[in-house]
Each structure stands twice: as structure tokens, then as C-alpha cells.
Amino acid sequence: xxxxxxxxxxxxxxxxxxxxxxxxxxxxxxxxxxxxxxxxxxxxxxxxxxxxxxxxxxxxxxxxxxxxxxxxxxxxxxxxxxxxxxxxxxxxxxxxxxxxxxxxxxxxxxxxxxxxxxxxxxxxxxxxxxxxxxxxxxxxxxxxxxxxxxxxxxxxxxxxxxxxxxxxxxxxxxxxxxxxxxxxxxxxxxxxxxxxxxxxxxxxxxxxxxxxxxxxxxxxxxxxxxxxxxxxxxxxxxxxxxxxxxxxxxxxxxxxxxxxxxxxxxxxxxxxxxxxxxxxxxxxxxxxxxxxxxxxxxxxxxxxxxxxxxxxxxxxxxxxxxxxxxxxxxxxxxxxxxxxxxxxxxxxxxxxxxxxxxxxxxxxxxxxxxxxxx
Numbered sequence: 001x002x003x004x005x006x007x008x009x010x011x012x013x014x015x016x017x018x019x020x021x022x023x024x025x026x027x028x029x030x031x032x033x034x035x036x037x038x039x040x041x042x043x044x045x046x047x048x049x050x051x052x053x054x055x056x057x058x059x060x061x062x063x064x065x066x067x068x069x070x071x072x073x074x075x076x077x078x079x080x081x082x083x084x085x086x087x088x089x090x091x092x093x094x095x096x097x098x099x100x101x102x103x104x105x106x107x108x109x110x111x112x113x114x115x116x117x118x119x120x121x122x123x124x125x126x127x128x129x130x131x132x133x134x135x136x137x138x139x140x141x142x143x144x145x146x147x148x149x150x151x152x153x154x155x156x157x158x159x160x161x162x163x164x165x166x167x168x169x170x171x172x173x174x175x176x177x178x179x180x181x182x183x184x185x186x187x188x189x190x191x192x193x194x195x196x197x198x199x200x201x202x203x204x205x206x207x208x209x210x211x212x213x214x215x216x217x218x219x220x221x222x223x224x225x226x227x228x229x230x231x232x233x234x235x236x237x238x239x240x241x242x243x244x245x246x247x248x249x250x251x252x253x254x255x256x257x258x259x260x261x262x263x264x265x266x267x268x269x270x271x272x273x274x275x276x277x278x279x280x281x282x283x284x285x286x287x288x289x290x291x292x293x294x295x296x297x298x299x300x301x302x303x304x305x306x307x308x309x310x311x312x313x314x315x316x317x318x319x320x321x322x323x324x325x326x327x328x329x330x331x332x333x334x335x336x337x338x339x340x341x342x343x344x345x346x347x348x349x350x351x352x353x354x355x356x357x358x359x360x361x362x363x364x365x366x367x368x369x370x371x372x373x374x
């Protein structure tokens with residue numbers, strides 16, 4: 001069986017790896033365009049405090065728990081550096097009542113998910129020992145299971161591991177190859193590549209691929225601007241993730257670097273720009289959590305376009321009348337949480353194997369509008 005995968009972000013790279021490992025012949029196509037969400041993503045893997053509905057939590061939970069298996073597999077293939085680390089998380093808030101609610105939620109979920117680990121309310125001194133720059137007005141609950149991952153390193157590891165199993169990488173812009181109204185493969189740089197099944201894992205650009213079929217896929221790009229700050233005098237290697245009441249965050253890496261993010265700019269289109277307003281927004285939120293960051297060096301600003309599905313759930317499955325066309329997209333800001341696992345699920349669908357979770361809530365057809373004219 002030959003499979004063509006369009007898109008080599010974290011989802012596409014995982015799909016190709018899992019398919020090839022199962023014995024499929026796989027070609028993966030990517031044009032390396034600017035703004036891929038994987039390249040910009042912070043790398044936080046921590047869904048435990050989120051209340052986005054049971055269907056969202058089911059796949060986010062499974063995605064988080066799958067990391068231990070995947071990291072072990074990659075290590076066995078010689079891929080030992082993917083930036084994956086158990087860092088712990090500090091849930092912070094100026095509102096003690098809000099903190100109590102989050103602590104109660106986490107303790108309740110831990111009864112069914114022991115992997116959540118320790119959930120402990122900390123004094124300010126205890127919290128500051130873990131994250132020295134923390135604002136003194138913030139109350140903190142520590143959760144031991146917060147993970148971080150470097151999306152670029154993980155994607156590269158999946159690509160190389162896939163190649164060990166025979167995956168062929170092609171650079172270029174891909175379009176669906178249609179013959180007599182049927183999907184027969186992909187066209188890349190005018191080259192026709194025939195395939196039994198095509199998987200579209202093109203993130204925010206997936207609608208462009210599907211449009212050729214007379215369908216509008218309800219995924220919109222959401223720009224995120226994320227700031228990397230260097231703290232040369234600080235050992236940041238063991239600092240936990242900082243998660244406030246809103247959608248912002250701080251994430252430390254081993255190289256004296258703290259990542260602060262991120263804007264969520266709906267209706268941005270594919271406007272690949274660093275904006276004054278976006279930078280101001282992120283820096284303001286970062287300093288409200290950790291005022292000491294003002295002494296850091298502005299190292300880098302990254303931009304990524306999150307693939308936002310209309311209802312917030314990922315799209316995974318076949319596309320209506322096209323039995324050999326699969327969609328795997330729409331992970332929103334949680335691509336690094338659920339993306340590797342979605343790759344595994346997509347491979348199981350392609351190989352006609354039973355999946356561990358019910359995939360009906362993620363049916364792509366719920367997010368498709370048939371166009372009268374293409």
C-alpha cells in the first residue's frame with residue numbers, strides 16, 4: 001500500500017512514521033513555508049487543567065499519555081534528543097479562590113489519571129524556589145506532571161525515524177491528483193505521484209488542498225506571536241512551566257531561555273508579521289507573571305499559524321465520498337499535545353485497524369461546506 005502525506009509538521013511527520021513502521025510505502029510532501037505552527041509552538045504538554053469538553057479532553061489526555069511510548073520508540077532508533085522533559089507546572093493566580101477550584105479539579109481528575117502526579121499548594125517562598133522570577137502577588141499550585149517538548153526537534157526525529165523505515169521526503173507544493181473525479185495521489189512540482197490513499201495534514205493550509213474538491217474546510221489560521229528571552233545569568237534548566245488563569249504562559253528551556261506566549265489573533269489570515277501590538281501584549285503578560293524577565297535579552301520572536309477548527313476539536317477521518325482521502329488537522333494551539341498521537345490514530349485508520357478511542361466526534365465532515373462552484 002502506498003500512502004501520500006501532505007504536510008510535514010508534527011502531525012504529518014507522525015503519520016508518516018507510524019505508517020512506515022507498519023509496513024506501508026510512504027511519501028511525505030512539504031513546501032517548508034513560513035508560519036508552520038510546529039516551528040513556533042512553545043511545547044507545553046499539560047492538558048490537565050483544561051475544561052474544553054469531554055471529546056477534547058479524551059484526545060488530549062490520550063495524546064499526553066502516549067508520549068512515554070513514543071519517546072521510548074524514538075530512543076531505540078537512536079533519536080535521543082527531542083527536548084522532551086518532565087518540568088512540572090505552576091498554576092498561578094492572584095485569586096486564591098480560583099486556585100482552590102483548579103486544585104480541586106486536578107485532584108478529582110487524578111483519581112482516574114494517576115499520571116497527573118502530585119498536586120500541591122505552595123507558599124510563595126516554595127514557588128519562588130522553583131521559579132525565582134515569580135511575581136510575589138501570585139498564589140501557586142504545583143503539578144508534577146507538566147511536560148515540555150521542542151517541536152522542531154521532535155518533528156525532525158520523527159522524520160528521520162520514518163526514513164529509517166523507508167519514508168521518502170519530497171520538497172514542494174502539493175495538490176491533489178484527480179482523475180475522473182477520483183483522488184489518485186498528489187502532484188508535486190508537476191510530478192504525478194500515484195497513491196492508494198492521500199492524507200492531508202497541512203495544518204492551517206489544509207483548506208487550500210481540499211478546495212479543489214469543491215469543499216470548504218472550516219479551519220482558519222490564527223496567528224500566534226511568541227517571544228524567546230535569554231537570561232544568561234540564570235540556570236533555567238529545571239524551572240517549571242508557568243500557567244496563569246488566562247491563555248498566556250512561560251516556559252523555560254535548558255539554554256538559559258524562557259519562552260513567553262502567545263497572542264491568539266483570530267482573523268489574522270496568513271499575515272506573517274511581528275507586530276508592535278503583539279509584542280507589547282506578550283511582554284506585558286510575561287512581566288505580570290515574572291517581573292524579573294525585564295532584565296533578560298530579547299532573543300527571538302517566532303510566528304505560527306494555528307489551525308483552528310470551528311468547534312475547537314481536531315479533524316480526523318475520511319472525507320465523505322472520497323474513501324481514499326483522509327484529513328488530520330485542526331489541532332489549534334494543542335498540536336504538540338495531541339499531534340503525535342493523532343499521527344498514530346491516522347495510521348491505524350489507513351491500515352484499517354481499530355483505534356483506542358472513539359473517533360466519531362472528530363469526523364471532518366462536521367466542518368465541511370460543499371461549494372456550488374469551485
